[in-house]
Amino acid sequence: MPDTPSAPVLLGDQPGSFPHSVLAERHPAIIRQVREAFPYEPWQHRALDELLANCTKGEIEPLPADAHDRDLWETWGLREYAGRSWFDVPWLWSESWFYRRLLQAVGYFGPGPWQGIDPFRPFKRDELDSHETDEELAALDDLAGRPAGDVAQALLHGSLWGNRADLGFRLSAEGARAADAAPGLVADDSDRLWALLGGTGTGTLCLVADNAGRELVPDLLLIAHLLAHGRVGRAVLHVKPYPYYVSDATTADVVDALRRLTGAGGTAAEYGQRLWSALADGRLTLRAHPFSCAPLPYEEMPGDLRADFASATLTVVKGDLNYRRLVGDRLWAPTTPFPDVTAYFPGAVAALRTLKSDVITGLDARTEAELVAAEDQRWRTSGTHALIQVRTPG
Numbered sequence: 001m002p003d004t005p006s007a008p009v010l011l012g013d014q015p016g017s018f019p020h021s022v023l024a025e026r027h028p029a030i031i032r033q034v035r036e037a038f039p040y041e042p043w044q045h046r047a048l049d050e051l052l053a054n055c056t057k058g059e060i061e062p063l064p065a066d067a068h069d070r071d072l073w074e075t076w077g078l079r080e081y082a083g084r085s086w087f088d089v090p091w092l093w094s095e096s097w098f099y100r101r102l103l104q105a106v107g108y109f110g111p112g113p114w115q116g117i118d119p120f121r122p123f124k125r126d127e128l129d130s131h132e133t134d135e136e137l138a139a140l141d142d143l144a145g146r147p148a149g150d151v152a153q154a155l156l157h158g159s160l161w162g163n164r165a166d167l168g169f170r171l172s173a174e175g176a177r178a179a180d181a182a183p184g185l186v187a188d189d190s191d192r193l194w195a196l197l198g199g200t201g202t203g204t205l206c207l208v209a210d211n212a213g214r215e216l217v218p219d220l221l222l223i224a225h226l227l228a229h230g231r232v233g234r235a236v237l238h239v240k241p242y243p244y245y246v247s248d249a250t251t252a253d254v255v256d257a258l259r260r261l262t263g264a265g266g267t268a269a270e271y272g273q274r275l276w277s278a279l280a281d282g283r284l285t286l287r288a289h290p291f292s293c294a295p296l297p298y299e300e301m302p303g304d305l306r307a308d309f310a311s312a313t314l315t316v317v318k319g320d321l322n323y324r325r326l327v328g329d330r331l332w333a334p335t336t337p338f339p340d341v342t343a344y345f346p347g348a349v350a351a352l353r354t355l356k357s358d359v360i361t362g363l364d365a366r367t368e369a370e371l372v373a374a375e376d377q378r379w380r381t382s383g384t385h386a387l388i389q390v391r392t393p394g
């Protein structure tokens, strides 16, 4: 990284810190909610009990010899971290390990009758079927007659603020209340983003998705608009290969979202049909790369994923977790330049994220001072602020 001193990697070992609260409180709450949402069998209840004890008080255990992904996890750090407390290894690693272990506990990886049953599906479905989603889709009809540039900007903001609808965040928030209405962009490179999507109609957009439901729907609408208006010729949507961080989007969630759009009537259905056709004729493709659920920063991405991003006109990276992985899950000084910490990225990259963890880069000193004066450090994790940051190579 050019002249950028490094910063400490976030661990979950400090009581009172946000990472510690995720490991000590959020994870047990997620186990409880998943258990209540499914008519699980005795072996699954036992496995969930064991996971609850292990993730709060135990040590990281090796995977069984026959686990399908044992080699992968060993290269991702399991060999080094086995035997250590969940609280003493990188926080990003512990969190990813939690979702891997939760899926194992409920039989997701099989073989058996529970193979492939997404433990977060009831929460995702509720959100997709909600009245709020109805309202957001109906609002598209009002946008229909507006100039294309205005529609594009509205859809970009829909995709950005859709990131606030993160179920892991809300399931464990006290009383699952909605975040306070105090939005504010702390960095806005949207002009540079639009300059990259200039409209020759030949470029490729990679969009690295985050949450399903009320985030994925506006992501899809944005892709549909960019394709329809020739701002890009192709789009590649990266989703997770298995359920992750409660609401992260998988292929099944893309299918649900598209069916929701096409069934909604009005303008929403037109967008849905366009995306359906784009999938059929290859202008829109899906990827579910194993590294999308890796407990590692993107700087360590494998060659095939690197090549994918390198061939894109722009890669849009959505959400808080992806931001942590993009810039490195470290306690950076907030004014650390975003282009410096993403210099390794193979091509132009844009981050669209609401702030829900301590990691932040690319602020100007004045913005940081104003945020601290108004909210102490709460702005980092409250989900009420957002950013659009862009780095172009060269």
Ligand SMILES: O=P(O)(O)OC[C@@]1(O)O[C@H](CO)[C@@H](O)[C@@H]1O
Residues within 6 Å of the ligand: 022, 026, 095, 163, 166, 168, 169, 210, 211, 245, 318, 319, 320, 321, 322, 324, 354, 356, 357
């Ligand atoms: O990536 P997303 O959906 O925007 O947010 C994920 C999140 O809720 O999970 C982590 C804590 O578990 C934090 O990084 C962040 O708050």
